[in-house]
Amino acid sequence: MWRLARVLCAALLVGSMAAPAGALEAGTAVDPGDHDQAGAPEARAAEARHERGRRLYDGLCYFCHGYAGDARTLAATLLNPPPRDFTAPPELDAARVIAALRDGRPGSAMTSFGARLDDEAMAVLADYVVREFVQRRARRSRYHSVENGWPDHDRHAAAYPFADGRIGLDAPVEALDAGQRAGRALFLSACISCHDRSRQDDPGPAWQPRPLSYPRPGFEPGQHAVTASGQPLDAVSTPSIYARHDRAPVIPGLTRREREGEALFQANCAFCHGADATGRNWIGQFMEPPARDLTALSAAAKAPRHLRQVIRDGLVGTSMPAWREVFTRAQVEAVVAYLGRRLNPAR
Ligand code: HEC
Ligand code: HEC
Ligand code: HEC
Known part of the structure; x- marks a missing residue:
């Protein structure tokens, strides 16, 4: 936003000097403080270099040292030692800035920028720091300045x-x-909308084991939903589109082994594949890749031999676990038997 304000500033000045319209279109950044020399090519080159320094600074340094170089930043209240205030004595010169950039300052948050900046960029940046903050004391670098559109x-x-x-x-x-x-x-x-990271002395735990808010298995709004004060939420009457997949289908005439497989499936697989094995339940739909709709498997994939192998070994690279170490052989067979009934209703 402040960049825009600065460009507008430059536009006004250029306008008042009746400069050729091309000067603006060419993006010539004219410093309000130096406009009397803006015509000279060397001055323009110097200004372009200064603006390059500003871009480097605003990208890499402002976070700690502030746009205005006075280190009145939130970071300054958290770091020990705090970042240097460039406007305070003793006066910085370019060589000292370059030394700080190249070597960092041991025992401080000022790390070396040697890996990110080459010698030329360091020189441009150092000249910017000295010119902008030490020599010019440029107020407009402050974010909330009149020039940037924040009067008073x-x-x-x-x-x-x-x-x-x-x-x-x-x-x-x-x-x-x-x-x-x-x-x-x-x-x-x-x-706070912009200064969202203000200091907090006790920020609280970094992570709280709060339950996520999504419909639990069997959740049907209108029936179960209640407000915080315990009133039923009648307003919501359509059941969740996921809820019906959280109900196990009733399959008549299951054998004992198939019933055992059903219980194992509901306890271990339904969380991902849905109680009805369609994978259209909430969790199943949000996994990447989504849990497979087992009812839509090909005939080959439904074959007991294949099911047995997938259940035992899992599917590498997906969240489909291997159950070899969890289930006994007999339990795997029970799940396979149950799926045989569930996935082939005609049988
Ligand atoms: C539109 C976003 C925005 C809003 C709203 C905003 N600020 Fe800022 N403010 C900034 C940015 C960006 C900076 C520069 C951050 C830096 O230098 O670390 C800043 C810097 C500051 C600074 C450091 C000195 C300066 O001007 O650079 C102070 C003090 C400050 N803001 C106070 C306030 C106060 C008080 C309010 C509310 C009345 C406010 N700000 C609202 C974005 C905002
Ligand atoms: C993560 C915060 C942080 C960032 C980012 C950062 N600095 Fe610093 N800087 C510091 C701290 C802290 C000190 C004070 C070190 C000390 O007291 O020894 C410091 C000190 C300095 C000094 C003073 C060296 C001296 O001899 O006193 C200069 C110059 C400087 N930084 C330039 C920069 C420039 C230019 C950038 C951007 C490329 C930058 N800093 C980025 C934290 C930072
Ligand atoms: C943590 C989630 C999760 C659990 C628990 C889970 N699965 Fe899976 N399952 C998946 C995912 C995801 C896929 C699909 C992977 C893909 O598309 O590549 C899958 C795929 C499958 C397939 C299809 C294999 C194929 O070749 O296409 C079968 C069969 C299967 N699961 C059975 C089961 C059984 C039986 C259980 C319980 C013993 C179970 N799954 C438990 C996530 C799970």
């Missing part, structure tokens, strides 16, 4: 500590004074 942003100063991490967003509200509370409220309403 300092009126939001109460919210700054939450944006730059000086106060954790989870700091106890009782510990905040009235101004800080107002700043927190402002931050939550107007800033």
